[in-house]
Amino acid sequence: MSRRLDDTDRRLVLATQDGLPLVPRPYHQLAAQLGIAPSEVMERLLRMLARGIIRRIGAVPNHYAIGYTANGMSVWDVPDELIDELGARVGELDFVTHCYHRPRRLPEWPYNLFAMVHGASRDEVLHQVDEIARLLGAASRAHDVLFSTEILKKTGLRIGG
Structure with a gap:
């Protein structure tokens, strides 16, 4: 088509x-x-x-403007055979804005489950990450949090006029 x-x-x-x-x-x-x-x-x-010309129609909030100045991408190493089940459970948490599966890049990058969380402070984000860790339990072999250092411009489909 x-x-x-x-x-x-x-x-x-x-x-x-x-x-x-x-x-x-x-x-x-x-x-x-x-x-x-x-x-x-x-x-x-x-x-x-x-x-497939457009991927989605949805709200793209400016987290900083609504008071969420700490933005952390939590990354998790979980068994591949459990990723769909665990990702669905993590994605249902009310403080996770998006959650998805990404390929590992071994040996440097063992993480395959990503979950974005936002908070008013780094401590709030870390508390939320602790909640994810409790939810994942022993299925989480390792994790980290990558905090945003700058605001990136978010835009959708662009074409010239």
Whole structure:
């Protein structure tokens, strides 16, 4: 299936690449801006998702702006045969914003389970990491926490106007 965008898809991407409008009915506002029906906005976005042109539609909060100034990626060495089960359990914790499986890079990097946590302080993040350690128990052979040192600009799909 072609990954090319028609003119309306292109205009929709351009209208949303800085985020959805922060209004009660963002798809309706986009529809009015583009001169199409709100249902067509939603259908086009769903079609682009299904085709892999866009990966997801979701909120991307600025953690620093909402008071979470300590951001730690906890990394875990767990048995590969348990990664799906353990990852699901860790991902269900209310303080874990995303959790995923990544390949090890032995011998330097033994970690295969990653879980991002945010807190108002490093101590809060470390406390949350301790909770993950208790949840994983003996399945965790090793872990570490990598703290953010700068804010990275988060952006979605970008195309030229």
